[in-house]
Amino acid sequence: MExxxxxxxxxDKEYIRSTWDMATGLQAVDSLTPSDYLKxxxxxxxxxxxxxxxxxxxxxxNYKNEDAKEVHSRIKEAILKxxxxxxxxxxxxx
Numbered sequence: 039m040e041x042x043x044x045x046x047x048x049x050d051k052e053y054i055r056s057t058w059d060m061a062t063g064l065q066a067v068d069s070l071t072p073s074d075y076l077k078x079x080x081x082x083x084x085x086x087x088x089x090x091x092x093x094x095x096x097x098x099x100n101y102k103n104e105d106a107k108e109v110h111s112r113i114k115e116a117i118l119k120x121x122x123x124x125x126x127x128x129x130x131x132x
Contacts, residue, residue: 054084075100 058080062072072080079096082088088096 051084051086058084 065072076097079088079093083090083093
């Protein structure tokens with residue numbers, strides 16, 4: 039069990055940096071890149087300013103809000119595009 043992450047253990051900067059490098063490398067395999075926000079959080083984690091749990095909460099809150107904003111924007115766009123069109127339900131003849 040020593041190979042697993044232990045939240046109560048204090049890891050050195052090099053180990054934390056290598057785990058972030060591994061995580062971003064895995065994203066790169068799928069042609070994904072981390073956001074600038076995530077990069078900023080990673081630096082704070084490496085410097086010991088933020089714990090993994092704090093980062094998880096910040097990411098959840100940030101992306102939850104971003105997702106909500108994106109959904110709202112798409113709905114608004116769809117309504118505006120279709121505002122001149124009418125919607126009608128006709129009785130089926132079958």
